[in-house]
Amino acid sequence: MKDYFKGFYRPTKREFQKMWSNAYFVFDTNVLINPFRFQSIAREVILEVLMKLRNQNRLWIPHQVGLEYHHNINEEIYKQDSAYQELEDSIRSLGTDLENVYKRISLKHSTLILNDHIQSKFNDILDELIQEIKKQKEQHPDYDKLKLKIAEIFKGNVGEPYSQEQLNELYIEGENRFENSVPPGYKDIDKGDAKRYFDGLDYTKKYGDLVLWKQIIDFAKSKKTDIIFVTDDNKEDWWLISHGKTLGPHPEIIQEFKRETDGNNIYIYKTKQFLESCKDSETFLIPSARIDKAIDSINQYKKSVKDNEEALNAQLQKEKLEFEEELKKEIKMKSLGLSSEYLKEYNKKTKFNFLRTYQITALVDKDVNDSYRLLSKRIVNTHSKLYNYEPYSVRIAGQGNIGSSSDVLKINIKSPEEIHTNLFKKLLNDSCDVKTIYILEMKEISIEDLNEFAFTETNLHE
Numbered sequence: 001m002k003d004y005f006k007g008f009y010r011p012t013k014r015e016f017q018k019m020w021s022n023a024y025f026v027f028d029t030n031v032l033i034n035p036f037r038f039q040s041i042a043r044e045v046i047l048e049v050l051m052k053l054r055n056q057n058r059l060w061i062p063h064q065v066g067l068e069y070h071h072n073i074n075e076e077i078y079k080q081d082s083a084y085q086e087l088e089d090s091i092r093s094l095g096t097d098l099e100n101v102y103k104r105i106s107l108k109h110s111t112l113i114l115n116d117h118i119q120s121k122f123n124d125i126l127d128e129l130i131q132e133i134k135k136q137k138e139q140h141p142d143y144d145k146l147k148l149k150i151a152e153i154f155k156g157n158v159g160e161p162y163s164q165e166q167l168n169e170l171y172i173e174g175e176n177r178f179e180n181s182v183p184p185g186y187k188d189i190d191k192g193d194a195k196r197y198f199d200g201l202d203y204t205k206k207y208g209d210l211v212l213w214k215q216i217i218d219f220a221k222s223k224k225t226d227i228i229f230v231t232d233d234n235k236e237d238w239w240l241i242s243h244g245k246t247l248g249p250h251p252e253i254i255q256e257f258k259r260e261t262d263g264n265n266i267y268i269y270k271t272k273q274f275l276e277s278c279k280d281s282e283t284f285l286i287p288s289a290r291i292d293k294a295i296d297s298i299n300q301y302k303k304s305v306k307d308n309e310e311a312l313n314a315q316l317q318k319e320k321l322e323f324e325e326e327l328k329k330e331i332k333m334k335s336l337g338l339s340s341e342y343l344k345e346y347n348k349k350t351k352f353n354f355l356r357t358y359q360i361t362a363l364v365d366k367d368v369n370d371s372y373r374l375l376s377k378r379i380v381n382t383h384s385k386l387y388n389y390e391p392y393s394v395r396i397a398g399q400g401n402i403g404s405s406s407d408v409l410k411i412n413i414k415s416p417e418e419i420h421t422n423l424f425k426k427l428l429n430d431s432c433d434v435k436t437i438y439i440l441e442m443k444e445i446s447i448e449d450l451n452e453f454a455f456t457e458t459n460l461h462e
Contacts, residue, residue, distance in 0.1 A: 007251030028231035029068040045294035062215035063161040084137040183237040185209035192420025227266040361441040391415040
């Protein structure tokens with residue numbers, strides 16, 4: 001049975017030994033960018049691993065990885081370099097903010113004043129922090145040298161690009177794969193139709209992982225080799241995830257690779273697990289204690305990122321709740337019959353003006369009862385599919401008659417998302433019976449284009 005369902009089984013010890021002894025090692029874009037994020041011990045160990053693989057002629061990356069790396073690395077270097085000045089500016093502002101608060105409060109207080117001695121001690125602490133930041137900045141890695149070092153490691157170890165014809169054919173295949181959630185790549189559908197142009201070729205970003213995957217398969221077929229792939233992509237279109245736990249590579253990825261390469265094997269690691277496995281391999285011969293220090297450093301980095309993300313998510317959740325309260329107030333004011341001018345002025349003063357408004361023009365069959373209600377439900381479902389929650393509102397903005405059998409509906413939807421209108425329109429048409437409802441156009445419109453009282457309110461849950 002295992003022969004038919006290999007993707008659901010972890011390789012045996014012997015299979016792992018064979019792969020680690022003979023396979024090519026392939027690295028994702030995020031792994032190449034990690035040395036610019038990690039502390040020195042982790043950076044040095046990763047570079048040492050890459051050098052050993054290069055010297056053994058077992059190192060390779062797809063052209064797609066090289067493309068994404070070069071389009072992202074300069075932004076990463078800028079973020080790392082500018083972080084020092086950003087933190088220094090924030091610390092300096094603490095002293096200024098404290099002084100301003102004291103001044104504001106003490107103006108109406110008979111005894112509260114800013115003690116010069118206390119302020120001086122506070123400023124001395126801030127100056128000490130700033131000096132420490134400057135000291136760390138002096139020890140900052142030379143990222144230009146690091147960039148050249150990585151370029152040298154991968155010299156001669158980068159795959160050829162696909163032609164435009166190959167890319168276009170793959171994008172057609174990708175549409176079908178995405179519709180059926182065939183991994184990898186389908187979780188990038190929310191990138192819409194965003195493009196990237198390079199060296200005379202037109203790339204569609206949402207298919208980046210699919211291009212990478214196909215290039216890995218083509219390389220393995222040409223070399224008749226197993227592959228060990230290292231990526232820090234956490235999405236479920238690369239991994240088998242159950243109840244929040246990652247069990248291993250996605251079974252369909254293992255199955256497709258074996259099928260397309262006539263029986264070769266692939267295994268996928270995240271950086272930490274890959275380094276852990278390096279300790280048991282004769283390929284690298286790096287002291288275990290050194291690798292353990294690198295892994296500890298990566299754990300600290302990951303924990304810091306996780307803590308920051310949780311803090312940010314908590315703040316976003318708070319803002320979302322405040323946002324919803326403002327929305328309720330806006331609706332209540334409408335029910336009280338407040339003027340359009342008052343509402344526009346109110347919107348400018350609240351977070352409500354961060355909503356984006358999109359207008360959908362649809363052709364509907366007159367003979368279909370409640371066609372607007374049917375269309376609004378399709379809009380809500382499509383928005384939920386793309387962004388995992390409903391739009392804030394769906395309202396009719398106008399209706400026109402173009403013949404004995406058809407009407408034109410103009411529907412306005414409000415959402416905090418920057419909706420990719422071409423993708424949304426396509427998904428919406430796919431979900432509707434084109435004989436009944438057909439979407440002619442979708443576009444974003446400004447608040448100046450809105451006539452607030454042309455809307456008919458709609459209960460999305462009916």
